[in-house]
Amino acid sequence: MLSCNDATRLLSESQEQRLSFRERMRLTAHLMMCSGCKNFGKHLHVVREAARAYAAGEDERADRELS
Amino acid sequence: MSNPEAEPAAASSSSAALQDGPFIEDLRRQMIKFATLQLGNPHWAEDAVQEALAGAYKNAGAFRGHAALKTWVFAILKNKIADVLRQRERTVEVSALLREDESADEIAALFDERGFWRAAERPVGWRDPEQAVHDRQFWRVFETCLEALPPQWARVFMMRELIELTADEICDALGITAGNLHVTLHRARLRLRRCLERNWFAEEGKRPC
Numbered sequence: 001m002l003s004c005n006d007a008t009r010l011l012s013e014s015q016e017q018r019l020s021f022r023e024r025m026r027l028t029a030h031l032m033m034c035s036g037c038k039n040f041g042k043h044l045h046v047v048r049e050a051a052r053a054y055a056a057g058e059d060e061r062a063d064r065e066l067s
Numbered sequence: 068m069s070n071p072e073a074e075p076a077a078a079s080s081s082s083a084a085l086q087d088g089p090f091i092e093d094l095r096r097q098m099i100k101f102a103t104l105q106l107g108n109p110h111w112a113e114d115a116v117q118e119a120l121a122g123a124y125k126n127a128g129a130f131r132g133h134a135a136l137k138t139w140v141f142a143i144l145k146n147k148i149a150d151v152l153r154q155r156e157r158t159v160e161v162s163a164l165l166r167e168d169e170s171a172d173e174i175a176a177l178f179d180e181r182g183f184w185r186a187a188e189r190p191v192g193w194r195d196p197e198q199a200v201h202d203r204q205f206w207r208v209f210e211t212c213l214e215a216l217p218p219q220w221a222r223v224f225m226m227r228e229l230i231e232l233t234a235d236e237i238c239d240a241l242g243i244t245a246g247n248l249h250v251t252l253h254r255a256r257l258r259l260r261r262c263l264e265r266n267w268f269a270e271e272g273k274r275p276c
Contacts, residue, residue, distance in 0.1 A: 003182025012253040016227075016234040036189035043260045046196040050209060051228035055097045059206035
């Protein structure tokens with residue numbers, strides 16, 4: 001079985017490029033059994049969305065809404 | 068439609084991106100964020116961004132379209148940032164490398180000898196992630212976590228996620244291999260995710276402060 005280190009590496013890489021069929025199969029099998037890595041995958045999307053919102057000035061809007 | 072390359076207007080397409088006000092405004096905002104986080108000084112960041120954009124206007128013929136302009140100005144900006152950092156302190160490089168070593172050790176410590184999460188490090192479910200963007204406190208945490216990354220990790224991560232350059236563009240701009248890029252992004256994400264979890268997303272009771 002894929003280790004969590006390898007699974008998180010593949011999850012990270014999948015944000016840059018399509019994984020091979022074999023990689024996808026192994027990753028899917030790992031994620032079915034590992035809640036930690038499943039959460040990690042979700043968090044990567046949150047981090048990506050947050051980074052884009054930040055670049056788009058969302059933090060400044062949040063500041064203005066308050067003041 | 069005719070081939071746009073053949074149109075007389077094609078000559079101006081290289082500078083059309085420069086005349087797109089909203090696009091330039093967004094680009095400038097991204098650049099300022101990038102430079103401020105890299106330099107830790109908003110005035111130096113303003114100067115570097117100003118110079119990079121001035122370079123783009125001067126060389127409008129060197130690129131074609133929005134994506135090319137973005138890649139181009141960020142390549143200049145990266146060099147400007149490197150210049151400022153070099154002038155500022157030679158020791159920056161050394162301390163940056165030390166920090167990178169330490170951080171790599173910390174990443175390795177997330178997993179046991181078989182490569183599985185250590186119990187205390189296993190990612191937990193996050194509460195209301197979509198609400199975070201509306202909270203100014205969250206953005207403080209986000210910035211602090213970004214700043215805590217080793218400079219090279221932060222640079223690669225920001226080029227990818229804030230500036231949205233492709234993996235190939237980043238490898239070209241920084242002169243690194245694809246393998247190096249993947250390792251760096253993996254580490255940066257592991258560390259940033261952990262920082263955000265510890266300081267924001269973990270359930271109330273578990274937050275350190």
